[in-house]
Amino acid sequence: MxxxxxxxxxxxxxxxxxxxxxxxxxxxxxxxxxxxxxxxxxxxxxxxxxxxxxxxxxxxxxxxxxxxxxxxxxxxxxxxxxxxxxxxxxxxxxxxxxxxxxxxxxxxxxxxxxxxxxxxxxxxxxxxxxxxxxxxxxxxxxxxxxxxxxxxxxxxxxxxxxxxxxxxxxxxxxxxxxxxxxxxxxxxxxxxxxxxxxxxxxxxxxRMIYVDAGVQRSFGAIAYFRYGFRAYVYCLNFAFKAARTGMCHFFPMFAQMIRGIRFVRTNSDLK
The missing domain is CATH 3.90.550.10 (Spore Coat Polysaccharide Biosynthesis Protein SpsA; Chain A)
Incomplete structure (x- = not known):
């Protein structure tokens, strides 16, 4: 082998x-x-x-x-x-x-x-x-x-x-x-x-999900790939829990996740 x-x-x-x-x-x-x-x-x-x-x-x-x-x-x-x-x-x-x-x-x-x-x-x-x-x-x-x-x-x-x-x-x-x-x-x-x-x-x-915008965008895109439109709710819940525990600010994280979802939706073909 x-x-x-x-x-x-x-x-x-x-x-x-x-x-x-x-x-x-x-x-x-x-x-x-x-x-x-x-x-x-x-x-x-x-x-x-x-x-x-x-x-x-x-x-x-x-x-x-x-x-x-x-x-x-x-x-x-x-x-x-x-x-x-x-x-x-x-x-x-x-x-x-x-x-x-x-x-x-x-x-x-x-x-x-x-x-x-x-x-x-x-x-x-x-x-x-x-x-x-x-x-x-x-x-x-x-x-x-x-x-x-x-x-x-x-x-x-x-x-x-x-x-x-x-x-x-x-x-x-x-x-x-x-x-x-x-x-x-x-x-x-x-x-x-x-x-x-x-x-x-x-x-x-x-592991840099709480501080790195690129990782947050990737998280949203992966969620969309896995769950489809349910990814919006999945990301909402994740960002809310992270903010509630003091790991991040809710709106900046959620906004980046949504940006990742939008990117993968509008760039649907593997390059």
Missing amino acids: TIEVLICTINKGIVRVLDNLIPQRENVKYIVSYQYTDERYLELVPKALVERKDVFFTKQKGKGLSKNRNFALSLAKGDVIIFADDDARFSEEGFNVVEQTFELHPELDVAFFQASTYTGRPLKKYPTEEFDYANRPEEMEISALEMACRRKSIQGKLLFDERFGLGEECLTCGEQDIWLIEAERMGLKMRYFPKKIVETSTLLKQ
């Missing part, structure tokens, strides 16, 4: 990639998809990274994390793919976990795992029991770097919505939420496993 890590990075982030790769392993390959907004950033690409035999390096001028992931996915050839950012640090043990999981579960399309900081602190409070995604706790959040996918189950069938994610002006996160909603609607077999596969320095942007 081959594993392919799709590493998406932009501008100065390229300098971090090489240090996070493990020594070459026969069944592990990397696609490094590099976005740059100015030609001067090309000078930062480490020669040692491009010359590694287990790395396929590609570059495109532009920005947008979802665009980058979709492009990298179109190039993938491995049996199992993992989505990663430039600060994701994998290990032999992590790759073993992914490989063994998909070998033991041939029916599986998508597996969810755990991540930690570089110091070993869990990225979030993870459930301790294994379960199908359909039976997940309501409050459970999934990040793209915690996912591993059987390539044939998603390539050419499921993309990240390019209206969402880092690099977009309006909806600055939530691309994995939309991806998961679509995956569930497609009937993909998805399961969570309480095992760590990766370390990262990434701050979970969704």
